[in-house]
Amino acid sequence: MIELKNIFYSYSANSSENTVALKDINLKINKGEFIGIAGHTGSGKTTVAQILAGLINPSEGEIVVNGESFSDYKSAARALRQKVGIVFQYPEHQLFEETVYRDIAFGPKNKGLNEKEVDECVRKSASLAHLKEELFDKSPFELSGGQKRRVAIAGVLATEPEVLILDEPAAGLDPSGRARLLEELRRIREEGTTVILISHSMEDLAENVDRIILLGNGEKIKDASTSEVFQDVQSLENCSLEIPEITKIIKILNENGMNIPENIFTVEDACDAICKALEVSQ
Ligand SMILES: Nc1ncnc2c1ncn2[C@@H]1O[C@H](COP(=O)(O)OP(=O)(O)OP(=O)(O)O)[C@@H](O)[C@H]1O
Ligand SMILES: [Mg+2]
Numbered sequence: 138m139i140e141l142k143n144i145f146y147s148y149s150a151n152s153s154e155n156t157v158a159l160k161d162i163n164l165k166i167n168k169g170e171f172i173g174i175a176g177h178t179g180s181g182k183t184t185v186a187q188i189l190a191g192l193i194n195p196s197e198g199e200i201v202v203n204g205e206s207f208s209d210y211k212s213a214a215r216a217l218r219q220k221v222g223i224v225f226q227y228p229e230h231q232l233f234e235e236t237v238y239r240d241i242a243f244g245p246k247n248k249g250l251n252e253k254e255v256d257e258c259v260r261k262s263a264s265l266a267h268l269k270e271e272l273f274d275k276s277p278f279e280l281s282g283g284q285k286r287r288v289a290i291a292g293v294l295a296t297e298p299e300v301l302i303l304d305e306p307a308a309g310l311d312p313s314g315r316a317r318l319l320e321e322l323r324r325i326r327e328e329g330t331t332v333i334l335i336s337h338s339m340e341d342l343a344e345n346v347d348r349i350i351l352l353g354n355g356e357k358i359k360d361a362s363t364s365e366v367f368q369d370v371q372s373l374e375n376c377s378l379e380i381p382e383i384t385k386i387i388k389i390l391n392e393n394g395m396n397i398p399e400n401i402f403t404v405e406d407a408c409d410a411i412c413k414a415l416e417v418s419q
Pocket of ligand 1: 148149156157158176177178179180181182183184185226
């Protein structure tokens with residue numbers, strides 16, 4: 138559905154520093170996927186996300202949307218913006234209206250929906266983002282970090298994007314807020330939206346996404362199924378990323394005499410495998 142081919146991006150061409158943020162990035166986003174983008178700080182995750190969302194234009198390379206390769210970046214960005222919604226790494230950067238309701242209503246209003254349709258859209262998006270209607274009249278700026286994130290998510294959902302990108306959405310949330318958010322993302326995905334989750338947390342990615350794109354120093358290091366990526370410990374180490382804690386625990390159990398498959402990356406699968414191993418040994 139979206140393809141980036143040989144994409145390069147430099148932040149400021151006339152600075153003396155090396156400002157090449159992306160080098161020769163090739164990737165494909167297919168309809169209905171739940172994709173993770175991982176990489177250390179400064180590896181280029183946000184830059185890739187902004188190119189995919191049509192917010193910045195590459196310095197070099199080709200963008201293909203629905204099979205159409207665009208000759209100029211301006212029209213590519215327009216096509217991308219129609220398709221892709223992005224929740225920024227710092228959600229306060231995308232909140233601007235006086236009330237929560239008006240913030241969420243901005244997108245649907247701009248699309249030309251009538252008042253009743255806008256209202257339906259705002260309530261549906263708020264409910265998908267688990268945002269309480271009692272917050273509708275508040276200023277988005279007086280909310281907590283978690284609530285601001287929900288308003289930003291609801292505002293993006295209200296534009297009904299085909300592809301939803303979330304840049305570190307769980308940062309700053311407590312464990313229950315984090316679990317709820319990930320559950321919402323799974324539901325949004327089940328409703329047919331393609332979801333791209335940018336995260337430092339290997340646990341969050343292990344439990345949710347089908348495919349992981351690993352970035353390191355502006356380059357794509359690996360692009361494979363979640364289980365394949367977690368079995369490639371070398372690539373993860375090269376990117377300063379770690380395998381999930383539960384996988385480390387299984388390794389330790391095996392070193393101490395248990396016999397559990399080591400390709401397990403979620404707590405749920407680990408519980409099943411440990412129970413099975415215990416039954417066999419009895
Ligand atoms: N506005 C900017 N001006 C100049 N350089 C920038 C700017 N934004 C990012 N960079 C540089 O581009 C590179 C990629 O940054 P990017 O923000 O895409 O990384 P990231 O993987 O999202 O990092 P993080 O995990 O910290 O969010 C880094 O070297 C960063 O310093
Ligand atoms: Mg970032």
